[in-house]
Amino acid sequence: MSASLNLAQMQAIHHTHGPSLVLAGAGSGKTRVITHKIAHLIQQGLLPQRIAAITFTNKAAAEMRERARQLIGRSAKDVLIATFHALGVRLLREDGHTLGLKPQFSILDSDDVLGILKDCASTTDTATARQWQWAISLWKNNGWNAATALAQARDDDEQLMARIMQRYEERLTAYQSVDFDDLVGLPLQLLRDHPDVRERWQQRLGHVLVDEYQDTNATQYELLKLLVGERGHFTAVGDDDQSIYGWRGATLDNLRKLPQDYPDLRVIKLEQNYRSTSAILRAANHVIQSNPKLFPKTLFSELGEGEPVRIIDADTEEHEAERAVARIQSLRAASNPPPAWKDFAILYRANHQAKPLEKALRRANIPYKVSGGTSFFDRSEIKDLCAWFRLWSNPDDDPAFLRAIAAPRRGIGHQSLAQLGEFATRHKTSLFASLFNQMLPAAINARALAGLLEFGRQLNDLQHRASHTQGADDAARFLSDWLAEIGYEAFLRDQSDTDAQANARWNNVLEFCDWMAERAGGRPDPAIAHLISERKSLLEVAQTIALLSTISEREKEQDMVTLSTLHASKGLEWPHVILASVTEGVLPFQPGSADSPLDEADDPEAAARIHEERRLMYVGITRAQRTLAVSWTKRRKKGRDIITARPSRFIAEMQLDTQTAKENPRDKLRALREEFARKAQQAAG
Ligand code: ATP
Ligand code: MG
Secondary structure (H helix, E strand, O other): OHHHOOHHHHHHHHOOOOOEEEEOOOOOOHHHHHHHHHHHHHHOOOOHHHEEEEEOOHHHHHHHHHHHHHHHHHHHHHOEEEEHHHHHHHHHHHHHHHHOOOOOOEEOOHHHHHHHHHHHOOOOOHHHHHHHHHHHHHHHHOOOOHHHHHHHOOOHHHHHHHHHHHHHHHHHHHHOEEOOOHHHHHHHHHHHHOHHHHHHHHHHOOEEEEOOHHHOEHHHHHHHHHHHOOOOOEEEEEOHHHOOOHHHOEOOHHHHHHHHHOOOOEEEOOOEEOOOOHHHHHHHHHHHHOOOOOOOOOOEEOOOOOOOOEEEEEOOHHHHHHHHHHHHHHHHHHOOOOOOHHHEEEEEOOHHHHHHHHHHHHHOOOOEEEEOOOOHHHOHHHHHHHHHHHHHHOOOOHHHHHHHHOOOOOOOOHHHHHHHHHHHHHOOOOHHHHHOOOOHHHHOOHHHHHHHHHHHHHHHHHHHHHOOOOHHHHHHHHHHHHHHHHOHHHHHHHHOOOHHHHHHHHHHHHHHHHHHHHHHOOOOOHHHOOOOOOOOOHHHHHHHHHHHOOOOOOOOOOOOEEEEEOHHHOOOOEEEEEEOOOEOEOOOEOOOOOOOOOOOOOOHHHHHHHHHHHHHHHHHHOOEEEEEEEEEEOEEEEOOEEEEOOEOHHHHHOOOOHHHHEOOHHHHHHHHHHHHHHHHHHHHO
């Protein structure tokens, strides 16, 4: 173990009693400290189930679980490795009943929340509802509920908002549902207000480790404090220069507070970067130097100077995409054996920037995946199926009820559903429970009632059968019967514009069902190994999936170029990275309304924004291991206009040698010629 750890990393790993903070720059092995510390703690005799490691994304959790498995074998599966949200699910499943939540509560996704908010405020305006959603989320992340919001409201607008939040809270209680923010907020409330539960969890967890600590928000920090108690056996690792989620409520105060809240905090700094060449690291260090220093750090690499960082000047986004593709092709042609597709990543500031890149990659027949984009679980056909699963677990889940009853449609009109909704609101019950209310026949027309009751019967029957499947084959048979019974394929074909689309969607459904059946057969999937690792009935799998679907992205490891936002690239690394559209106004991002470039000199608010954008640039640069290219465009979109643009200030800040930095299109020709020569040689010999 020691062969691959330096002295400072060893110190961090051996400090097992009391609180410690590893504060260090990118690629210095912070995440590696966490995985090795898990192994060390277990070697020291701490039971795996008494260790919790908290990661920033589900993907990072899956990766960490895999690394831990390589280090310690099977017992890794008992370590609780999860995001704050998934940890919250665990806490609420076991102890949520203390708050009046049943174990099979539902988790609402963002669309569900939006729908409920529109309903609460009797509006159809999505933009406004989104603003409310955003505001309520920020309030919740601040530890506020509707009562606090009402008490704190300073004007009519805030009063109105607080009332909407109140109605929203009532709905969620009736639906036995929680939203994403509740997954941290409710566990916090649980541990804060219930000392017995708190003590049990503190006894149970012998050590808690947190990766990407700089991006935790206020409620997450409070939750952490309650989990570790006064003894504070925890390890936090982070880098203030990589704090990029300020807009979502993350706060560097959590870093400042740590030494105050834990006076015996051991702070350990790591200085060697093991990821990038010196040329790349130097560019990163130069850029971040322009930000005010919270904690001074130094970072060096021993991987050699490496290739110079390249600048690509492109005319438009389309041209930029072509140049990026050309670069990938020439890098592949230039070495033997060529790097794999998965060794490349193109990173950008905002999701919509993927479009031109996707087009160019597709034209060149290069396999790619867009990470952080639409996940498998976001596809509407998968959401339909999950709505049924959610209902099997929690029939009171109204958003799932409304989705399932319309997929496929069964001739129950909007008006009848509205009547059912009014009835349920009046009687303060869920839609499903209303079906069995003796007063319902008086409130709704007979034909609609018959349809509704038939739906209720079908649901009960399917749920019963799903709970009795045994093994993978049985589960697969049931799923296919179920799809036939509800007529889902025909519905899907009816809903699709083209045959090709219908086929693709139906394939997704089949793939998903296969995957479910395999889980029921007990074949583990690393992404959810902590939730399912043995044979279960299909109902139990569905219940787990229903929880998972809203908190997880399902990804297969494939040989593909990665397209990703800078935000979603955090913590990851690739041999070859291209940062696209590092154009002033795009990165740093300049809101559409601002005319002149953001000036950090005399506007503190603009300065804070630029600092966060600069950290984003720093994150981007430091993802690269061997080569880095940074491209910008001479023209860019602004609203509907195309305007002349300049390279981002961050490009100058990298302080590159302009002689070597310009990428020469002739490089590509040369590379192609070399590849041709190689192939000719192979063919000849
Ligand atoms: P980030 O700030 O981007 O999250 P990090 O500090 O978490 O980075 P890691 O991802 O843990 O850094 O490590 C970066 C790379 O360096 C990984 O490929 C890791 O395997 C490697 N590495 C870390 N420590 C060592 C070491 N002591 N010896 C050799 N390689 C190491
Ligand atoms: Mg890391």
